[in-house]
Amino acid sequence: MSPNTLRAWERRFGYPKPARTAGQHRMYTFGEVAALRDALKEGLSISSAVSRAQESLQADTQMLTGALNAYELTRADAAMAAALALRTVDRAVEEVLLPSLVELAGQHGEDSAPWSFSAQWAQDWLRRAQRMTPPPTRRMGILIGDATGGRIDLQDLHLRALELFLARAGARIITLPVSGVAGLGEALAAFRPDLVVVAGGSESDELVARWAYRARVSAGTLPVTLFHRSTSRVRTTGSQALSISPSAAHREILALLDSAARTEAPSLSTVDLYAAREALQERNAS
Structure with a gap:
């Protein structure tokens, strides 16, 4: 896929959605491009391939939600590891962890045992990720x-x-x-x-x-x-x-x-x- 093709699909379908560098250069996530490439290899049209690619990435959210509903910490960690294999940390949190918690809150309510278990796991995961962050590099x-x-x-x-x-x-x-x-x-x-x-x-x-x-x-x-x-x-x-x-x-x-x-x-x-x-x-x- 040429850069021009990716930019055209981004404008038309909103996918793949790149991050931007300080110089405003596009940075595409490998997972999105790979999912789109695999869908196109099946002979789908571009609109169908975009839908298929988005569905394949949404599967990570379903995996995490299922693990937390089953009270399985190890499987929840594995779901986030799978999400990180295709995304940056920021996008894994934004696109998988937080949507999963929103879905669980809607299913059970924020005063339920499943929610309490899931929220404590999520808070611990986020704190562990922050502890692994390198020391500050900016004065701000x-x-x-x-x-x-x-x-x-x-x-x-x-x-x-x-x-x-x-x-x-x-x-x-x-x-x-x-x-x-x-x-x-x-x-x-x-x-x-x-x-x-x-x-x-x-x-x-x-x-x-x-x-x-x-x-x-x-x-x-x-x-x-x-x-x-x-x-x-x-x-x-x-x-x-x-x-x-x-x-x-x-x-x-x-x-x-x-x-x-x-x-x-x-x-x-x-x-x-x-x-x-x-x-x-x-x-x-x-």
């Missing part, structure tokens, strides 16, 4: 205010997926519950974030507002973004709602940070100024 730091309420639900799993995607992009991340403001200033002075993400809609507006105020007192005015939370629920001027898709949200966050880095003149960070002011006040007091 992202402070995530966890407003999911501490429950393992779809909100929480989308947040864990966002953490994984940002870590894989090389960003520094710190996630803190919005319920805890004690010691927040010291944490931010050490971490020096460049952007805030308020994630989840389970915690009250008052709690989030108090946490956001304390974060601003400690780190200065930072861009504030909202993930799985309505803009009308946060009393922060200029806050920006992110896409509900973790992969789209992580790209939006990186674009915001890259844009800010290009426009800002070199200067002391807000946290540097805050720390210097605190040191001066302590010296004057003594």
Whole structure:
């Protein structure tokens, strides 16, 4: 298949769907191209081949859903391993893990034993994947205010997926519950974030507002973004709602940070100024 042919099919059928490099070059996933190639070898028309290829990739979701419904951890891990053989980590999470959990939540409800088992497995898988991520390669730091309420639900799993995607992009991340403001200033002075993400809609507006105020007192005015939370629920001027898709949200966050880095003149960070002011006040007091 020539590049021109792939691009024509992408425009007409939305498949195969490539990722983009920083230079906007297309990067096709091997699994999608291979599935399409195999379908074409059977003599199908291009539209039928696209449908067949999409169905073959959707089989991974069915495999994972079946394993979790049967309470089989080993088979669930194997289903994700099969998904990773044809996709990047980000796409395996976005196209297999999260859709499977959405399907299970619809089947059983988020207050059921099958859901609890499946959600705990998914959270553990995402945390294991994040632990295997290489150390940060970018200076940018992202402070995530966890407003999911501490429950393992779809909100929480989308947040864990966002953490994984940002870590894989090389960003520094710190996630803190919005319920805890004690010691927040010291944490931010050490971490020096460049952007805030308020994630989840389970915690009250008052709690989030108090946490956001304390974060601003400690780190200065930072861009504030909202993930799985309505803009009308946060009393922060200029806050920006992110896409509900973790992969789209992580790209939006990186674009915001890259844009800010290009426009800002070199200067002391807000946290540097805050720390210097605190040191001066302590010296004057003594």
